[in-house]
Amino acid sequence: MDATDTNKEESRIGITANDDAMRTGQITPPLFPSVPALNGAASYFAETTSYLTSCFPVNSDIAPTSYDGTEVVGIKELKEPLLSSNAPPSHDVITRNSDRPQNNIAIVPSDQTSQSGISMFQGLIERVRKTVHGSSDDIGWLQRAPGMPPIEDGTERFNNILDNIMHGIHVLPNSMVYLLVPGLFSNHGPLYFTSTKATFSKMGLTCHIAKIHSEASVEKNAREIKEYIEEVYWGSKKRVLLLGHSKGGVDAAAALSMYWPDLRDKVAGLALAQSPYGGSPIASDIMREGQIGDYFNVRKLMEILICKVIKGDLQALEDLTYEKRKEFLRKHQLPKELPVVSFHTEANISPAVLATLSRVAHAELPAFTNSAATVLPVVVPLGATLAACAQLLQTRYGEKSDGLVTCRDAEVPGSVVVHPKRKLDHAWMVYSSTNDDPLEPDASQVCEALLTLVVEVGLRNKHYLSVKQE
Structure with a gap:
């Protein structure tokens, strides 16, 4: 066997060894442990790209010499995991005969091509890595952030309050004003919070x-x-005692964080219901570069919908991304003395939810006689849509959510957290469902229980403060 054949054999052995290492999981960890088909496709893509990049030699001013007298040229090969950007690059080698100087002259123009080829494949790998990775590192970042106060589980006490309310025991004081803060797109849902307001007024x-x-x-x-x-x-x-739903909770928390010196004596507490206080993976995947917003023009469609159709500001959606929430919370945090309750739920993703419809408005039909006008409910398949989103977040990130906000991102540091066992999607708090169980509490009763819990937390904190001062 001559030197040329030996070189080819060594190159083939190096590539085969690299492929074996990938298949055994030493280089690329599983990207989709819950989706074997996607995981296999990602692994195959990584192996193919590694092989292609190994075909491009890298220019070197001084080439080292191997033990058999052949010249060695380093090859930059992607061996880092797709989900990690911190691993140092490793190198594979190919050999060529140093007694054939004409090869050195011929390889010079190909070095520039090789650098361009390697950069192209590395850029492609980075883009795929960013798309696959998505918001994996961001979900639940508040729980990992240093210096954040711990949360307190208030689910049991909430359930007791809710049970009393269903038996006709109402303890919300009349000495406060209750302010409901609606969320994104609430201006276009006529029934948003109306049942809760009507219930409170009756009391x-x-x-x-x-x-x-x-x-x-x-x-x-x-x-x-x-x-x-x-x-x-x-x-x-x-x-004033505030309850904010979805983005309304984020807006209300921002008001108290930014203007607390002016509002200290005017606010009794805050309840956040299904609010993306830490951010939303849906908003981030739409707005973040290299995500679904790029590939399917979702970001452009949302810009047209929000800015052109409903005359809003795209910043409203941008402010719910993880990047913007991290930036805001670095500057403004809720005051420690403020009583805060955060409420999050998990959406039902069973096949039965596909038939769930939500009432979002009422349509009044004209009366052709002296009889009263006929009012018909306007229903949309919000339950099915949110169930599909919850299934997507569960499959991609392994996270439980209400369809738009993950449970971990809805937990406010330092707050009393409520997480009921009942399956409720993101829209249930403000839009009633056509198949609600009459034996279960409705949205207005849940809102009443949350605000009652805020009042109790405020009284407890005030008692602790007075004892401490004494």
């Missing part, structure tokens, strides 16, 4: 729904909520 409680632009940025809405709280307080001389 003799003063309740308002904050009139904010639901598709405005967090900071803009925070300013409007601050002014709304001051107006309510000056008119009633009563402290």
Whole structure:
């Protein structure tokens, strides 16, 4: 066997060894442990790319010599896991006969091509890695952030309060004003929070729904909520207890974080229901570069919908991404003395939920006689849509969610956390379902129980503070 054949054999052995290492999991870990088909495809792509990049030699000013007298040229090969960017690059080698100088001259133009080829494949690998990885490192980042206060589980106490409410025991004081803060797209859902407000009014409680632009940025809405709280307080001389749903909870928390010196004596507490306080993987995957928003033009479609159709601000969706939430919470955090309750749920993803419809509005048919006009409910398959989103988040990230917000991202550090066993999607809190069980509590009763728990937390904190001062 001559030197040329020996070189080819050594190159073949190096490539085969590298492929075996990949198949045994030494180089590329499983990307989709819960989806074997996708995991196999990703592994095959990594092996193919590694082989192709090994075909491009890298230029070297001084080539080292191996033990058999042949010249050795380093080959830059991707051996790092697709889900990690910290592993140092390793090198494979090929050999060529140093007694054939004409090869050195011929390889010079191919070096530039090889660098371009390697950069192309590495760029492709990085793009695939970013797409596959998505929001994996971001979900639940608040629990891992240093210096964050611990949470307290208040589910048991919440269930006791809710049971009392269903038996006609209501303890919310009339000495406060209750402000409901709606979330994204609430301006286009006429029934948003209306049943809760009506229930509170029947109990003799003063309740308002904050009139904010639901598709405005967090900071803009925070300013409007601050002014709304001051107006309510000056008119009633009563402290305000807030409950925000979805982005409304983020907006309300931003108002209290940014303007606490002005609102300290005017606010009694805050409840966040299904709010992406830490961020939302749905918003991040739509807005983040290299994600679904790029490949299917979802970001462009959302821009047209929010900015052109409903005259909103795309910043409203951008503010719910992990990057923006991290940036905001580095500057503004909720005051420690504020009583806070955070509520999150898990959506039902069973096949039966595909038939679930939600009432979002009422349509009034014109009366052709002296009889009253006929009112028909406007229903949409929100339950089925949110169930599909929850299944997507479960499959891709292994995370439980209500369809839009993961359970971990809805937990506010330092708050009393409520997580009921009942399966409820993101829209249930504000839009009633056509197949709700009459024996189960409705959304207005859940809101009442959450606010009652906030009042209890505030009284407990006040008692602890007085004892500490004594």
